[in-house]
Amino acid sequence: MYNFEFEKPATIADAVAALGAEDAQALGGGQTLLPTMKQRLAMPSKLVSLSGIGEMQGVCREDDGSLAIGGATTHATVAAEAAAHYPALADLASHIGDPAVRNRGTIGGSLANNDPAACYPAAALGSGATIVTNAREIAADDYFQGLFTTALEEGEIITSVRFPVPEAANYQKFVQPASRFAMVGVFVAKFVDGVRVAVTGASEEGVFRWSEAEAALGASFTADAVDGLTVDAAGMMADIHATKEYRAHLIGVLTKRAVAAAS
């Protein structure tokens, strides 16, 4: 790890100001950033910790029924505090990494990093969440822009994430056996006005919506509705754990299981 400056501001405004320094980097729970720095693959001049900002912590049910989660809220807190409001989301959070990761890692950090195999992007896109930053609100459909790429500008901080709460939802994760990240993860959410299906871990473009499945499930929210639908293997990732074809196949299997579990 190279040397760096460290700041731990108490307000969003101070954090934004601190991030104005050249090569400064926001630090959520550090579950990706710190190992990367230890490997000397990242060398920020300054780390700005977001964990001391009270207004970015916690889970809160809004008046409109949506669930707002502070950007610096840990997975463990989401698992515990979202359970009564949005069980599928809490369940997803409770299966990220291991207890140490869940006690440090944050929802804002995960979404800002946008690892193509992370779980939270599937929840955010599958729920049609709104990513709230210090500067603006970004719809999930506009937020995810490819591998490790998002709509965030330099120095922009995810202050909270607002999840519409669906009538029913479920997340199915098929883990890559070594990392236990999602080899494929499918988040299905049924709303009054339609069904959203978001897939993580599979595509070369990162998290995506499976629109054919959404249409079919919108018409009939049953596992059978997905029968016969396939995802083109051409755009899938391939590595030592899984081929493109296998990942494409798993999307169908997991979507059906998510629907069955949600209904």
Add this chain to the structure above:
Amino acid sequence: MPKDSGIGASPKRREDLRFLTGTGNYTDDINLSGQAYVHFLRSDVAHGKINGIDTTAAAAMPGVVRIFTGADFEGVGSIPCGWQVTDRHGQPMQEPAHPVLAQGKVRYVGDAIAAVVADTAEQARDAAEAIELDIEELPAVIDMKEAVKDGAPKVHDDLTSNLCYDWGFVEENKPAVEEAFAKAAHVTTLELVNNRLVANPMEPRVAVGDFNRATGESTLYSTSQNPHVIRLLMGAFVLGIPEHKLRVIAPDVGGGFGTKIFHYAEEAFCTFAAKALNRAVKWTSTRSEAFMTDAHGRDHVTKIELALDADNNFTALRTDTYANMGAYLSTFAPSVPTWLHGTLMAGNYKTPLIYVNVKAVFTNTVPVDAYRGAGRPEATFQLERVIDKAARELGVDPIALRRQNFITEFPYATPVAVEYDTGDYNATMDKLIEVADFAGFEARRAESQQNGKLRGLGVNCYIEACGIAPSNLVGQLGARAGLYESATVRVNATGGLVVMTGSHSHGQGHETSFPQVIADMIGIDESMVEIVHGDTANTPMGMGTYGSRSLAVGGSAMVRATEKIIAKAKKIAAHILEASDADIELKDGQFSVAGTDKSLAWGDVTLAAYVPHNYPLEDIEPGLEETAFYDPANFTYPSGAYACEVEVDPETGKVTIERFAAADDFGNIVNPMIVDGQVHGGIGQGIGQALLEGCVYDENGQLLSASYMDYAMPRADDVPFYQVDHSCQTPCTHNPLGVKGCGEAGAIGSPPAVVNAVVDALQSAGKDVTHIDMPLTPNRVWSALNS
């Protein structure tokens, strides 16, 4: 009634208290006054010509003490190989030089090019980044069969090819084997891969070199399974330091699994640099370096053929194996695919004719050497898979086919050079059927089916050769070392004992189990016995721990030394009690004169040995300390039968292990709890190999499975609760304890059971799947289901 002390009891492991409370003394805990730190600059290409190394800027960096390159090691010895294999044509294997730091070429990703010594580890790493390298990348050879083709790039330019040796065993059997195949009623053929593994002990390797200018003595602290072997290899062959000026200490070691047997360049470097700089030099491997530089295991590609007659008797066996050596020959690498593999190809069966061919191949990968089981898992896997396949082809019960061909009379001389002393393979199979609850399998299968899962049952047997080994025999086979073991038993005046053993404990629990033996022999409490190991300065020359040899060989040395102690103590007692030596009996720590009520306590006699006022000084010396070296008459042959039940999810191909049972024959057992633990750990690693672990290089020699993000180690939820039984006991006939060894059995016996079970599950769904290569990832199983 279970015993509460001595042989057969299960006292808790006394060493665990310090291991579990953070008070162990591991090599990385050792920090010497004024020590400097070394960072190795390692090759990021698999094969390349070193055109230049410019250390000018790096040498000027803060804290840098000195930067070493291969040029500093000209005139220093090569890292030696401890075993010379002779090929089919009577020629010695090709044996390349292995410099401490690369000279002229780099040969694998991770090969050390330069070593920066600095005041802190971070400074050393910073400076290493400032070294300017001019390396011309060369085409790499990774695939073994490609590596031995004409025109393939050569890993070592001074060798004739990448073929280390072409070994035939038993070469004289070859024509008879071929004739038997020509006459066979049925031949089953199977091509398979024994996947390359990374050992991954919890503690990465560490070396601290020190030099005492006043005495001229060098000391190396190292994470080693065998400090005396390191002292001999490094002192005599690499650095030219006589053994009386070199001390090697392997303190608490956090797991070895074979990969800490070998002498590594980093050990030689730290010892060399400490003397050159007159300053202690420390290296602590990162986990990333461990993946890149610890010797890997397995990596065989095999074609095996089994010939049977019309009555399903095995008539001949023939194998053709490519074994990866990596870029250099690690300490025992040549012996693993040959003498630790070919000699076990008879397995538990009376196949009369066997021919094993092994081509050992150099590639641009990290060296490959022994890993838990070393050669025996590879032999067992091939044999037990091909038998299972034969049973399916012939439509016979795989257990019945095995039983029909079991060796049932002992001693049994196999056609592959070894003689099994004892065993009862039907007994372990019978026990397995009981503990694994075969009777309930069909009901469990039906239940799985109701849940949409395919259930399979896989069975296999194994035999291994442990307690390596008779020195005269291994000498004939090419070992450049003897394989005896040693112990010094020192009795103190007040009756306590210290056993200085050449065996090394790095998780095996010797500090608990060895005292159980002594306590039984003398009749004293185990707490009166202390075990000392791991330091060449205070233990006799010993060969260390591997090959499940510690109790069978090291324990036997301890027994022999203790017998000498007891014989001498009886003479002292006889003198004091005014009786004949022959009339003295030792029981429960009391010496008594047979047929009388005269007795003396153990402590009275030990005190007399050191305060010899009333003592037969004319006949025996004062003191009570004895040393024994024990050289075994034969290997030991643990054996057993294993069963695995899996569920396969047909939609995803995911395999879960539902049940796993082991019926082992380890001969006599000292501590059943420790034996259970050894078997559990071994099965865990076997399941890891079968389902999860795969070390993968790409075609350019980049290690793709270079961290835990991509190399899948088994975790608690990947394995079931095991049913382990070791009540079948046919004691070893040639060592004093009748023990056989249990450290590797689990890793040897479990992979074929898992694969047999998965094939059984798939066949139960009507799929014509005869084999899937390990690891049986969900993707591979799904592909097999849909092929």
